[in-house]
Amino acid sequence: MADKDKNLRKRRGSQARHGSDSALVSSRSTQHDEDSSRETAELREEFVHGVVEGIKTKTKKEKGIFLSRRRFLFPLGILLGVLLGFILIQPADLPDIQTHLTLLLDEFGIVLPQLPQIDLSSVEAEWRRLRNNIPEPWKINTNGLEFKVGEEIAARGLSAKHPVVLVPGIISTGLESWSTSPEYRTFFRQKLWGGFPMISQVTFNREKWMAALMLDPETGLDPPGAKVRAAEGIDAASSFIQGYWLWSKIVENLAVVNYDTNNLHLAPYDWRLSYYNLEERDGYFSKLKATIEGFRKRDDRRVVLVAHSMGSTYSDFTVAMVVGYAEDSLPEPFLHSFKWVESPAHGNGGPNWVDNNIEALITIAGTHLGVTKAMSAFLSGEMKDTVQMNPAGAYVLERFFSKKERQKLFRSWAGSASMWVKGGDAVWGNTTSAPDDIDDSDHSHGELIAFRQSAVEHDPEIMNMTSDSAGNWILERTPPSFQKMIANNYSYGIERDEKKLKANDLDHRKWTNPLEVRLPNAPTTKIYCVYGHGKETERSYWYTKGEYEYDEIQPDAPSATCSNDAGNSSAECISNRPAIDLPLFRKNWIDSEYTDETLNPKVINGVKMGEGDGTVSLLSLGAMCVEGWKRKRWNPHWLQVTTVELPNRPSLTIPRGGGTSSDHVDILGSTALNEIILKVATGVGDEVQDQYVSNIQEYAKRIQWD
16 A cells, blocks of 8 residues: 555656646646546546555455465364263263362473362263253264163062183274384384274375284285284273273173173174184184183183174184094194194193083074175275265375275285185075065076176176185186185085085184084084174175286286185295286276166165174075074084164154164174063073074075975
């Protein structure tokens, strides 16, 4: 503004000088005066316009500074912090706030003067009253059913009878760092899986977090410098993060009927490891066996095993581990662990151990026959959870945690390979039909991986694949280290010959597959299969292909051949591509652009939806329970198997559906499930009867058992 005034004065001075020096042109003075007046008016108008524009510019600038400096985030953060604190802080925490503040300030050498002790009991009571009046959906840490089932069981005069051992799944087993190496020292005793520290590390230190959680691709054990172990204690699996409960509802109800740490044990494990390495590195199964025997000796009662999700497979493995007889048939390093377990002079296991020590096995949402999402995760690092995100979320995920990074992480976790689908085409269907295909289907789930016609016409080498052919196709596109791990630790077929089934009692590679191993000699032990039904679950996929690109994986050519001999420890893939050619990998991913909800079954973002609990397909949840284990071939000693299906009927007014949800994880808070667990644990398991809400009996009969 000052510059414009100065320019105006300069112009006027120039005009004055010009007037005094123009005596020779006095005759034009009138014209000059008119021009001067016109120019003055223009200058005045320019001046006013400049003032207005200056005000506008200042306003925009101040607004831009406010947004660019994110000043609005500070009050927003305060508001969200207060809201989150109000939700998560328990009333009993209020009296400790002053103490915690003092301790925190002491860490920085700040000493506060002695403050008078304030009685916060009235504040606590008011806080509690206010929280109780909040509408239920805001209470993300509760579902309104705490202790209810336990109180009803206790009212019947029932109390703790059998010791209980809880075997968690992947989501409910926390992993923490024990590495003291300089590069991982900041992680020491922090949870890298589960809890808020995990969220923080994934967000701000992703590469280091991945390096710490990945396993050595050759040994399947800890990579150099890193050491991650399962978090111990019941509290480790009570919640995934604060406010997201897991086993806490079951623990609460068990506590009401007199369970505590003297007769209740959580058996966490490092689910990343193969079962082979889990025993070799951590002695997990030997320790679990010793814990069960300790309960049996102290309480003179057999133990109830309660396993969720992947934990059901670990429980099957534990049961199989103690029934082998021939010590000289076990491969290294199992001679060091399982010989000890079986030997009468040491572990004193043997053929009757299960019957003597296990009252019942309760599998919750058990992954008995595998999970189809494991196949897509190994192939392209995807699953329904990633492809069904909105475009913005999918973009952020891909930029932040790409498919290749997810592939690399998944393939290093040998334990997750136990989730590979089992039984092949006999269980999961062929090119024309699948056991769980519904009437009037537009396409079959038997084609586990399919391509749209446009893709087939573009590339005649593309063909739709069943579970058998898809499994080989996926293996061809994985590193040799992954193939060797599969060959040395797992088997995914179906064995119908009873002599071979008996021989498999001594082959640890078969023990995670209920179709290739028999149930133990335990005629008085009971099995309860409990799972949910009624949520759309990914069952098969539409895939698409891209161009070849450079990648570190060599077995990549369409004509690559792979050795899949389970007995061949040097299994590898050989590509027919000339050696001088660079290793290339053809991109494959779920055809997320393909959605057609009018089809039967519907297709959502390239995922063909089926029946299940939202994570595990119905065939995997129930086929062995309702049909496979009802056959002498796989259950020669006729263990009693009871199947309970829980319909998914979540309450819309309660977080995570309340006590009527049977989602794969939320079922842990189900009223019906908690009632089953408490009945079995308190000695009235006979009250639990078969209950079906799906067509699993019909589907199971269609499987090619014979």
